Amino acid sequence: MPRGAPSPADLQVISELADQGMVVTVSQLESWRRAGLLPRHRRRGLGRGRGSVVDEVDPAVVAGAAVLARHLQQGRDRRLAVLAWFAEAGTPQPPGAETVPEPPMAAVRQALEWALRGSxxxxxxxxxxxxxxxxxxxxxxxxxxxxxxxxxxxxxxxxxxxxxxxxxxxxxxxxxxxxxxxxxxxxxxxxxxxxxxxxxxxxxxxxxxxxxxxxxxxxxxxxxxxxxxxxxxxxxxxxxxNADTLGPVRQAGDEELVRARTVAIGLRPFYALYTMHGLLMPDTPALAALRQRIDERGMGPLLDHLIGLDPSPRQFAEALTACLQPHLDELYEALMQQAAADPNIFHLSGDDTGAAGFMQAWLRALHEQTAAGQETG
Structure with a gap:
């Protein structure tokens, strides 16, 4: 193969990504490898003096390149893309969706420290x-x-x-x-x-x-x-x-960072249910119990400060760092246990339609509130 010519394996990666609607170049793939974000193709030796060959493209290379292509929009800092990748890898995917690979943890740590310094x-x-x-x-x-x-x-x-x-x-x-x-x-x-x-x-x-x-x-x-x-x-x-924002990230092991990600992402739906109470969402004993777990710990304001339903990578970095602390981990476990003990979150008493009836009641409450506001206005 001529020096500088793209390898057949890279051309195959580019072709597979093109089938997914993504445009990636050979120079981009090599740039991501130099940055430690993308592994090289696994090669098999052909024997003494005969070199090596790539038998087949590693799916991990294709999956990693696809994630980077999604998150590395033009002009975006690569460290923001790494944080977005780490968040996506820890977010539950719909049934049948491909598993998102984990980014290299060394790159995650570097991106976390960089984001925290600018927070x-x-x-x-x-x-x-x-x-x-x-x-x-x-x-x-x-x-x-x-x-x-x-x-x-x-x-x-x-x-x-x-x-x-x-x-x-x-x-x-x-x-x-x-x-x-x-x-x-x-x-x-x-x-x-x-x-x-x-x-x-x-x-x-x-x-x-x-x-x-x-x-x-x-x-x-x-x-x-x-x-x-x-x-x-x-x-x-x-x-x-608590004033040391960088120390906990530097001291945490890889498993601790992954656990903090689980807590930060797992708190989002509970935070949403907590705040939606203020928007006239119908109340149920299960919802009231979840709110009580938050309020009895005085954690509502902290969740409001940290947890975003669709956070930017920088917001995610701050939330993840905070979730290294035991009190947020304990809150997450308490909420998970409460949800398991009473899963009828969207079940209104006397209504057998379940979530559908719950949503209808909520929409009706919002409509009545809007109508009342128009009358008084």
């Missing part, structure tokens, strides 16, 4: 750390920098679904979403120290996240009592440990 939370922490030790001036400088970052990257937040549902049913004003300034207070405590932020600001932070339904003054009193030794002590070391 809003990491940049906020960097700003807090750079202001450490500068007293009031440093604190003011951090809040100024944080304000600019939040303005450039608006934070998605939602009010508790039970409050949203109540407002819709009573024709009241919708509750305000959590103030992103609460997250800034927490980041300041991580980077500068809780003592620099103070109980009032931290109380505002916990309240803005809707934690356990307590207000800012309630939280401030609890934290002040802890400072005076009149209440349970607060382990601020845990807050400082």
């Amino acid at each position: 809003l939370s990491h940049r906020l922490l960097d700003a807090a750390r750079s202001a450490a030790g500068q007293g009031e001036e440093g604190l003011d400088a951090f809040y100024t920098a944080a304000g600019r970052l939040l303005a450039a990257h608006p934070h998605r937040a939602a009010a508790h679904p039970a409050l949203v549902r109540k407002a819709l049913l009573t024709d009241e004003a919708l509750p305000q979403a959590p103030n992103p300034r609460g997250m800034v207070h927490l980041v300041a405590a991580m980077g500068l120290g809780a003592q620099e932020v103070g109980p009032d600001a931290l109380g505002e932070a916990f309240a803005s996240w809707g934690m356990y339904g307590l207000g800012a003054k309630d939280w401030a009193r609890i934290l002040q009592a802890a400072e005076r030794g009149e209440g349970p002590p607060v382990d601020w070391e845990l807050l400082r440990q």
